[in-house]
Amino acid sequence: MRDGEIRRREFEENAMAHLDSLYNMALRLVFIKEEAEDLVQETYLKAYRFFDTFQKGTNIKAWLFKILRNTFINKYRKTVNMPNEVFFEDIESVNVNPSYEQEAKSGESVDTLEKKYNDLGSLLDDEVKNALDSLPVEYREAILLSDVEELSYKDISEITNVPIGTVKSRLNRARGLLQKSLLVYAKDKGFIKKEK
Amino acid sequence: MTCSEAIKHFHEFMDKELDKSHYLIVKKHIDNCEDCHKKYTYEMNVRSLVKTCCAKTTAPVYLYGRIINSLDSVDFGVLKYTDREKNYQEKIFRTSFLSYPFTIAASILISIAGGIFYYAKYYQTDSTAIVENAVKNHVVAVNDNLVFNEKTSVVENINKYLGNTINTRLSNSSPFLNAEQVSIKEGMPVRSCGTSSPCVIFDKGGNKLSLQVVRKGSFPIANLERVQLGHKEFYIGNRQGFNSVLWEEGGVAYCLTSDLNKNEMLRFAATLTSQ
DSSP states (O other): OOHHHHHHHHHHHHTGGGHHHHHHHHHHHHOOHHHHHHHHHHHHHHHHHTGGGSOTTSOHHHHHHHHHHHHHHHHHTTTOOOOOHHHHHHHHHHHSOHHHHHHHHTOOOTHHHHHHHHHHHTOOHHHHHHHHHTSOHHHHHHHIIIIITOOOHHHHHHHHTSOHHHHHHHHHHHHHHHHHHHHHHHHHHHHHHHHO | OOHHHHHHTHHHHHTTOSOHHHHHHHHHHHHHOHHHHHHHHHHHHHHHHHHHHHHTOOOOHHHHHHHHHHHHHHHHHHSOSOHHHHHHHHHHHHHHHHHSTTSHHHHHHHHHHHHHHHHHHHTTTOOOOHHHHHHHHHEEEETTEEEEOSTTOOOHHHHHHHTTOOEEETTTSOGGGTGGGEEEETTEEEESSSOOSBEEEEEETTEEEEEEEOOTTOOOOOSOEEEEETTEEEEEEEETTEEEEEEEETTEEEEEEESSOHHHHHHHHHHHSOO
């Protein structure tokens, strides 16, 4: 077999297995199906072109995610300005509902957790996705890479180009925000049900 | 270990990012503390809720095939300019013509035909193509580097956009543009793949763009989209993940290629056209 054919086969066997993961991430980044498809296709083309630079034995999924991310930033940087951490903190402190803050300070009763989860259980997939999409892009990305794709902090730090400490703090913040956002959706839903 | 200490490491614990001894201490606490255990279960449930929801999203079936097909174009692109590729390009060329007989393809082909006609008639005597002029007058190859010589510039309308950023090392220039396909022929950088036209490489804020003249049989982009910008008409296409902007000026068809986004390229292309 020629070198090119071996290379092609290796790529198809190793890289193509992550198509669904990449598509899922792309969709949560650009929201539109067609654009997500294009983004994933471009990612694979670039990956294939640079397949020689991939270090064998390292995590190919993480490598593909990094290419996806770079392609995304390159393609959409005019429209999506990735803001910095400080900016996010500002957003959060402005948007935080005072009742949540009080709740947190008074020490949340663990007994309500079960009820909370039951509320969340009633959420539809679209509502979970909406809650996820409402997060700032860097938090959304962190949640997807960690909680959905189960990549290590080290891999995430390499993909997103930030130190591991930043990955940790982003994840903590992202999870907190996501839970709040999910509960808001669940509450709205309960409210609507009661109205009827 | 107290609850607050355990909670401090909660996420790292769940992500399995704690070292083993630390992990076991936190685990012991969570196993024995009812409150923390409830919190842990809650966190895990929320995570699996999000994960299950996302795992349901799968790529459309046709996307796999589409990507595999597009890998072919990379394989072909990597090859030297062989008959096989020539046929391949001509095939796409014909396909684009046949599939849009009355629309976009026709109009771009007419402009290219114009370019070819112009080229055939005038190129031998006195070329005014921006690309050729720029290359002939301002780009010299020194030790495998393409150095744009601003001082010897005589083509004003191209020089003012280049600034002093052009010092393109072939070996270091963006691999996205397949710079290795650029070779030096008779002292002029020429793209060996796709076209025999000389090629100018612009460095715009770290992004490489290549500009060349489109000639007969060297136009392998299907599905062009027509865009009007000011008084000028441009055609946008995509090939192998690169965006291309084509336009016609003074009977010559130009093609600008890069991995920049379409709008940015369009704006750049507009600055290259004469006012």
